Amino acid sequence: QEIIVSAAASLTNAFQSVGKAFEQAHPGRKVTFNFAASGALLAQMQQGAPVDVFASADQPTMDKAVAAGLIAEGSRADFVRNELVLIVPAARTQVPVRLKDLEAPAYRRIAAGTPASVPVGRYTMGVVEQAGLATALQPKWIFGESVRQVLDYVARDEVDAGFVYRTDAIVRKEQTRVAFAVPTPSPVSYPIAQLAASRQAATARAFIAFVRSAEGQKILQGFGFSQP
């Protein structure tokens, strides 16, 4: 019995570990992952991709999936939280302590995900607007195609600061430093759900349960995620 789990790219490393543990705990069951940007995953499912479980990095994408009637009723649940953090290149001596510091001329370039297509970029724009910094920071933005690109820019010292998830910052902890966590108006929570069309509903539910179980949560925390 095999299920296909379409999961947001930012879950790649964490879910691979979760999948192995799940297969050990449930002999005879197999999980195949399909990692891509959440938007691409949604487009595939809308066109009838044979997916059993969908794990999105944001709520709006999952909302669209629900609206499209793709999701089995009652199966949706938030399973982890992530945190928006501001990072700077590790070599920098000066580290900002609040958002307003970014107005300083020392921060010429600030990287973020493309708001239209990368969830982390949407969160970033949200907090910046709320802090009343939208106009001030507008000329400073460098947008990346994915959160990993933002991370890479900071790691290479190409930008002066960048907004990423805590889980991403961990991947490059040698080259980057977390300046501070940025509280978001709505929490960065990841929803997971079973597809209505799944032919392996039992296994799909078992996987979701495993992800939410103590064992699953422990693995996810190892990758920097926190409990929902």
Next chain:
Amino acid sequence: MNPPDPLAPPVLELHVRATLRAGERHFALDAAFESRAMRTALLGASGSGKSTLLQAVAGLLPEARGHVRVQGRSLMDSQAGVNLPARLRRIGYVFQDYALFPHMSVLQNLRFGAREPEARAQIDSLLQRFDIEALRDAMPRSLSGGQRQRVALARALAAQPRLLLLDEPLSALDTALRTRLRAELAQMLSRVPVPVLIVTHDPQDVQALAQAVVELDAGRVVG
């Protein structure tokens, strides 16, 4: 050679009209003649339309109108809506610049048109007659001018055509070889009676290979 039979249909009856254009220039071909001789020489100054006429007879000029009949067989008759594709005309055409297939050896060039086993069987003797056996595996690009011309001639004959169109087929040969091949050709043609239309500038070719002469001038038959 027997004298032509006055009751048989003419060997060649043709009337071809075509206009070639390139930019401002154009050339109008409007040539008509009948010939009861098996072998007709086509003479005319450079640029008078000889090669163009051969192309029309071979079915390679889509814009050509008129009619072409060979021994009563109609290859083209635009009034009757007949226009046999080149493939079905069974013509052995020695192009003025040979048009050898550059990616095929001499032997493969000859075999290309020799479809029937009978035609294939004859290839060796053709290679011999034209003194190109040693070149059977050579590629055209490594041949001399005269060698290429001989391959082109052999290729046209290998297809066992029902009409031969020869566009200056011996022009690149030295005098000795030319004389020998002229005789060779005359002998072969007397054994297998194929109608021939030959373009040549050499009076000796005319004498040895043709029984009738048609002269073109500026696209029209004169004399």
Next chain:
Amino acid sequence: MNPPDPLAPPVLELHVRATLRAGERHFALDAAFESRAMRTALLGASGSGKSTLLQAVAGLLPEARGHVRVQGRSLMDSQAGVNLPARLRRIGYVFQDYALFPHMSVLQNLRFGAREPEARAQIDSLLQRFDIEALRDAMPRSLSGGQRQRVALARALAAQPRLLLLDEPLSALDTALRTRLRAELAQMLSRVPVPVLIVTHDPQDVQALAQAVVELDAGRVVG
């Protein structure tokens, strides 16, 4: 024509060795001769190496060894390490298959080699002499065989060469035109004394255009 001056250096001194290979076949050229005549005819059977020799003289055969001197000017001397690139040899070469530039009009072909104003000024008269003025704007692909040959000849002359290499330059012309051009050529050459090496199969060409004859056989000079 004055008789050759016995004290002047020979017009042509050459000894060329080269081996052409294609697959299993090879052809060895090893031709040496000297000529005190301004115009030398190169005879030989088809495939005897005439065109290959001309290519070597023109500097187009990288594998050629030996020496080539024209009126005392050394174009190649492999012992002395001299090997003038083709560009600097100032040779007017009429290729056996013309090698006209297909993307240039007749006029552009002629102008290509005519670099000096003096050379350019002469183009109109060349077009006239070879009866191709009407074709000045035509592209090579729309020319007849004989027309192409005349353009090739005119192009070679337009560059005001110091040596003319003519590979069967009149073979595609009808008898009348051939006679006329032969005379024309002879006249031009008598006015501007350029050394000439001409390949031809026509005894009349030899008579009218050459004062000496060299014969090749299987890559070597005979007779």
Next chain:
Amino acid sequence: MLSPLWLTLKVALLATALAGMLGIGLGWWMARRRFAGHAVLDAALLLPMVLPPTVVGYYLIVLVGRQGPLGRWLESSFGITLLFTWQGAVLASAVVALPLIYKAARAAFEDTDIRLAQAARTLGAREWEVFFRISLPLALRGIGAGLALTFARAMGEFGATLMIAGNLPGRTQTLSVAVYSAVQAGDDPLALRLTLLISAVCIVLLVIASRLLQARH
């Protein structure tokens, strides 16, 4: 690392074959025919190249997905589904690479001497013989270059592939998708290893192919 390699080779070779047949055929046809809109069609055939592969992939799934007109017909008539299968990856790569071979083939066919095709016809050759024995061999160098590009593109395609075939390790994850994932996952050493592998494989195959082509000359 080997399973994506075989998969990649299978997908790239089949895609090259598919795009090759279609592209050579189209190139031949476009080289010979002239009609109204010829130039526009020619330019339109480049569109899979102009649009970002992800976008091509998106429109492809709209077309061949289970909901799509073609996808529904394929499924109901033959039980074939392309989404999340390696066959889907072949389709995606072939579509994205098609312009390469099409353009190369058309230019190569147009540069061949029509007089040789005519000579073949006077020697009794049918049109398919003219094509296979004269035009195609004469255009071989240009077509070979086009096929090399097609193959390279098919090896490297991941945007459209990711959309249609998904990123299923062991089933539809090709090497280039794997490199992409590795880069995204921040696994630089793996990305580098995969990059070297894909480069080496590609060079070896292209060198072999060019040897074979040369031997024929």
Next chain:
Amino acid sequence: MLSPLWLTLKVALLATALAGMLGIGLGWWMARRRFAGHAVLDAALLLPMVLPPTVVGYYLIVLVGRQGPLGRWLESSFGITLLFTWQGAVLASAVVALPLIYKAARAAFEDTDIRLAQAARTLGAREWEVFFRISLPLALRGIGAGLALTFARAMGEFGATLMIAGNLPGRTQTLSVAVYSAVQAGDDPLALRLTLLISAVCIVLLVIASRLLQARH
């Protein structure tokens, strides 16, 4: 919608010019010279095509970024930075599209008749004259096809572009990045509008270019 269009055109045309000069030069050189490793170099020149653009972009950053050897040199010597500038986008597109014009040019040059180059030399032409007046015009059809592909690729490039140039609206956001974003964001109407725009622009430009090329024939 217009600002990304101009930017895209500027980037694509400059990238085509850059890749064109380099690729035609390389193609000419590779067509004439033979040396050990020739076939391997030929295959290696296709690598920017084999690797996913994102990966190419990634390695380009490593090279021309501020930390990169080339980037450091460019900055200290000329004060040029490529990252996050439209010039960077030109570089990325040119690198990704280079194999197209290179392969096409090499095949086209190899198919030209060397005897015509020789005839030109006997008529006193220097090597650059032979190149510009004989070889290049004779290879024009194949090279034109290659340039069309290069241009199309440069229009559609976004993987590497995005990496190097960032996605700065109004400054480095090209049309293809915009389509990509729209598709990712699930904004279908916008994606469709942008797709139609990019397709129309590309078709119009390619048709004009082919007219110009034909007029020269």
